[in-house]
Amino acid sequence: MVARVNNLGQENIARLVESKGIEVNDLRDKIDDLDFFMIEQNLDELSSDFLRNHKDLYALPFNQIYIEIEKFLGYKFTNY
Structure with a gap:
């Protein structure tokens, strides 16, 4: 396109x-x-490739996500 x-x-x-x-x-x-x-490419694959190769994104284990959010917000969650 x-x-x-x-x-x-x-x-x-x-x-x-x-x-x-x-x-x-x-x-x-x-x-x-x-x-x-009419997009010929598979949008799931395009999105997946974009996210995997984005320089500012990285995958985390579920419990690590909360730790990163706490660092960003400066607020400690208690129920996770």
């Missing part, structure tokens, strides 16, 4: 971004067909 929008060119992208949603817009109509929104 990104490649398809990029192929519109910078001028057309700028025109699309600056346009109001309610006015007639031939460029928006060009990309606003059902094919544009």
